[in-house]
Amino acid sequence: MKRKKIVILCIVFIGLLGVFFFYNMFPSKSNGVTKETENLIFSQNEKDLKAIHICNKLNELIFEQVEGNDGLEWKVKNAEASIDEVKLFETIQSLTNIEAINIIKEDTGNLAEYGLASTEIKAILVSRDGGKQTLLLGNPLPTGKGYYFMVEGSKTIYSVEKKTAQPFTITLNDLVLNNKQGNLNGAQFHEITYQNGADSIVMKQVTDSSSKYFSHYYLAEPYDTRPQVNESSEAFETIISVLANVLPMETVTLSASNLSDYGLDKPAVYVEVETLDGELRAISIGKQKENGIYYAQFDKEPAVYLVNLGEYSSIFAIDAFALANTTPVYTFINNVSAITINAESASYQMEYQKSEEDKTNTEMTNVNIEFLLNGQATNEEEMRGVYLDLLELNADSELADNKQSLAEKAAITMEIQFVNEEIITVQYVPYNRDFYAIVIDNQYDFVIAKDKLEKILHQLEVITHSNNS
Template sequence: MDKKKKQMCILCGVLLLLLIVYFGIQTMIKHQEKKTKEEKEASTIYITDVEDVSLINYDVGEGTQTFEKQDGNWVYVKDPDFPLDESYPEQIVETFGKLKAERELEDGDELADYGLDDPAYRIQLTDENGDKTSVYFGNDSGDDSYYVTVDDTKKVYTVNSEVLQDLQHSLEDMAKLDEYPTIGSGNLKKEVITQNGQTTTYDSENDDDTENIAAVAGGLGVVSLDKVADYSVEDEHLSEYGLDEKSRITVEATYSEEKKEKVLTLYIGKEDGSGNRYVMINDSKIVYLISTEICNNILNVED
């Protein structure tokens, strides 16, 4: 074997040895990380352990909120038709179903000394068997945490104050509003307006409607569903908004999206006295407020 071949064999051997050492070190690091994670998990204090939660009830100083799981879906008990974004109760269940404590107070004082004789906040989770678990929040401990106790155990813990953020969303924050499509003169095919039994049609294939299509597309394209007048209107109350079948204006906009033809239905009601009109979309039960100016553009009428 000549000198060059010997050098090559030595280099290959060194490389192989380095690879073995490298993978050995990586294995040791992963093992240590796993061990550290297991030790940390073992030392973590969980003060609740609730599975299959079916009812959430809490009060953080702004009245009681109650959510129930019905047929696999979370609903707002006071108004089951409310368009609830289920990610909110799911997050509450994730946080409080297995609530992590920072520490347990050993040989603590009376509950009153921590504000737990008259809790500031409370939350109760009920599982599918009807078993209830209640968490009570007392005073702020002064280090971004609260004193808490669970049920009637009288054991006092501290938990990070951030957990309360899951309970401090307003009902409006938890509403899942309708999605509104992107419509413009480039993809609007046709608009049909029906009012008082009379129908007006603007068709993009009609050369005489070019300006009309551009005008109504300008209105449809700037609609924003962010102002809500009623989250779950009952049929008997539609007339209050001028949205009953007899009073409303119906707008059917045919547009293209991803090479497919779709139809958006808008129901336009009366004005609210503040420069807006009441509007509903498709088969939703939410009543929105859209400026009268935008509605006039959609209807292709002068202000």
Template sequence: MSGATRRGRNLLILGGILLVLLGSCAYLQFQARQGAGAKTAPDPPPRLISRLDEARIARLVLESPQGKLTLVQRDGAWNVDAPYPVKLDPVALYGLVANFTALRAREVIDPRPGDLAPYGLARPALTASAVLTDGTERRYALGDLAPSGAGYYLKAPADPAVYLIAASDGRKFRYSLADLRDRELPAVAPERLNYFKLSRSGGAAIEIVPDDSAGGGRSDSPLSVWKMVQPYREPKPVNSDRFKPVLDALAGLSTLTEVVADHPADLAPYGLAPARAELIAGDGQTRLHLLIGKERDAEQVYCKLADEARVFTLPQAGLAFVETKPFALIERFVCLVNIDAVERIEVAAAGRTRTIAIVRKPSAATGGEAATFRVDGKTVAAAPFRKYYQSLIGLMAEAENDRGPVREAPEVRTSFFLRQGPQEGERRVLTVNYLPYNADFYAVERDGRTEFLISREQVGEMLRRLAALARGR
């Protein structure tokens, strides 16, 4: 084949390809113009099946195989048709009433069905009625849930059509009294807690209030936020970390599980006459007064609010704090005193009294004070002294004294003489006596009270450290 012939054939092929490309471009442009001009048909708006004025509705009646629920409206307020008031959830109630005041359909399934059975409407198991103040009635029949789950079939009065209403609206027509009950309890904010009292049948009450004196230097609780004023004869600082689980549990008491009786004639079957425990908590705005009864089963406990008749249940796990012991919540320091508030200390044991003095003078270098530490008149270095002081104020009670007052003579005594005072409510000397209790423990006496125990080993170690400090070791 000659070169001219080959060139001619190639030109013909290229020309054919060019024609195909030009045709494709023209087709695509045509399709684009067609697409730009086309508009997607919007979903049809929900169809209003019925509209009612809430003020004209006297009663709402829901009937199902589970029973009949009637709500009545009096003076603009809705309640259950019962001889006593039932506390209702305003949100759930609003949703149900809205089903009657403005009922809308997602679509018309069949304008004139020949057979209602495929929709569960031949013999509907559930009907919802609104009885108006003039005596007329609007009755809706609710059928099956559509296979897609998108909604329920519904037939309106005097209307042959079958509608599909939203699944959420269908569920409202299926409400029982349990669905409409208000399950919220007074919610106390733990971060604003200003009062807490827990009383137990046969046990000591725990009462806790804010510690307004915290951080005052000479306080026994310089870091505490709360103080326990019961059951001990003297207020005790509360340990925030140990109290936190109780506060967390308190925050969880916001929703009841189930109402078991609206107006019981007898509270004894629920362990509420008298109650097993009683909780009072407040945050300055909300107050919770809860009576706690016996266990319903392994998971639920009967309870009631003090100012309400209804009995309900709460999860047993959320009420575990009821068994908390007072000693588990307090700071257990025997005598926690800020060193800056102390002028001298006397420690008496085994017939000998050692005197620890803190001598302070103005410091030109710091503009404050410079302290010198002496044991029995002998100056000791600051570092070992401060280490000893931590062991002295770090003595901690280890148990409650369950035997009553201890009358024995003290074997060990520590006395803190404060720099200033007395101011209002302030003591010049804080004294702790350690009285023989048994072979392992001392009873800790403060202000004539012996409520706590401390191990002899703890006190003995403090004395050994003091002896070593006096020897300059």
């Protein structure tokens, strides 16, 4: 009987021992401790900080938190060049939230062994009440995959990843804007991509010096006719403004394990530009957290931020048609030598004759032009008026995937000859009772109301009659 009790007690003891080891090796999820929290060895609310001093072998930097127009903002002290605010924000976030790979030693002992005795590389966080905390970065790990790290005054040495160590070695040059953020304009990119769900718009830089181009870009997708981009359109300005002005408000996570939690696995909107020097600038916009506040990622980096898109809500409703310039001519009149319009009832040739000196004038002002209509000198104001109307002769709708075959011949043909002798031909082919299809090089993407063309023809008829009377 006693033996039986002893056996039972042994079984119970072994069971309790197993439970003890299980709970020590695998912490319960119910205790609220996650892997991320366990790895977070240093955290400081940046709003409580007055300044951060970074000291390394290359330079000393001071980041100061000052009162700005929209509350507290970080500045780099004595920085004369424009600072990349995204990089600065990410640096501050990294320094105030330090994650470790492992604990190396809990009794510091010989700090020189880990490169932590000289404190050549450090970050000093100065709070508003005058308190200071110093973070020390030591030697690279033997594996080459990180560095030794400790908080001055503690007795624990940690290993941290390279990305955690990067802010400690940052230089002023690393933070300089270098055309990546802010001050973006319409002439800085090889390519601009806008994606909204399955719809994609691609704008590419005009690389030839053709006189027919006024814009820096043409629409490579989704149109076959590749119209110029209207850079003064609200749609284009919104795209550039979002890239230039939308900055992180708050860090959600430095590396999301599941992007679908934020709607970033399939972003609602993705905008990307490639600059002339090959740099990538991008923003992915995910779910809305609250009114006007969205989850976002920058430059294809893993960190997730909150951004305020209240001012730029139209970024979700960009369409290619709003970006396209669909007029037959879209350039300065100085670049055009003649426009010929052939209709079923009449033909009109408008000539813009310049002196030999003015033909080589690269300025857009002080150019003397003689205006001819069908060989006759014509009133300048009237002819400039017709040209301005041609500049506004935009399509009324895109056809997208609803194109139908064009059975009829062109009712109106417009031929534009440029000063460099390049010629483009635009045909207006009947599409239905009310619209012409705008055909260029046997391709068409748009239709225009017939009465718009009739108005131009009527103007030219009136001017011709006036010349002959």
